[in-house]
Amino acid sequence: MNELDSLIKKSIKELENAELLIQHDSFNAAVSRTYYAMFYAVQVLFADNGIVTSSHSGVISTFSKKFVNTGRLPKTLGRALNKIYEMRQTSDYNFTDFITGDKAIEVLNIGKDFVKSILEYVKIQTN
Numbered sequence: 386m387n388e389l390d391s392l393i394k395k396s397i398k399e400l401e402n403a404e405l406l407i408q409h410d411s412f413n414a415a416v417s418r419t420y421y422a423m424f425y426a427v428q429v430l431f432a433d434n435g436i437v438t439s440s441h442s443g444v445i446s447t448f449s450k451k452f453v454n455t456g457r458l459p460k461t462l463g464r465a466l467n468k469i470y471e472m473r474q475t476s477d478y479n480f481t482d483f484i485t486g487d488k489a490i491e492v493l494n495i496g497k498d499f500v501k502s503i504l505e506y507v508k509i510q511t512n
Contacts, residue, residue, distance in 0.1 A: 388432050389507075396425035396500050403493050412489035413476035419496035420473035423466055426503040433507050445470060458506060465499050 386394070399422035406415035424441065427448050431438065436451065438444045445466055453463035469492055476484050484492075 389429055392425050392429045392432060393504060396422045396429065396504075398422075399425060400493070400497055400500060403489075403496065407486065407489050407493065410486065412484040412486055415489040416469070416476045416484050416492050417473050419492050420469045422496050423469055423499050423503075426500040427466070429507055430503055433511060441470065458502070462499060462502060465495050469495060469499075 399418045403415040403418040403422065406412070406418060424444060427444055430436075430452065431444070431447070434451070436447060438447050448466060449463050452458040453460055472484070472492060475482050
């Protein structure tokens, strides 16, 4: 399996994991897994374009600079990635905040739309 296929598989698997976590009332963990699904989708985009980054903030910044600010991808995707990253930070590191089931489902739906959009964009660009 090549790098792109591996990253695509990881992204989709993280969405599946998030769904399972929601079913088991692990809402904070579901937000984290949704973020990672989005992160791996962006890594697919970067690998396809020869872009290398070394941190989460670098991924978000580079995604905005190279794809959102240039109009190659809609601003809604940049906002979604930033929003879910912030929520993941809170859910993973703030021990007094808990994500509700409704919010986890909302995040998962945002993540699914994001991953679908990125993978469709990559598919169009490679054909």
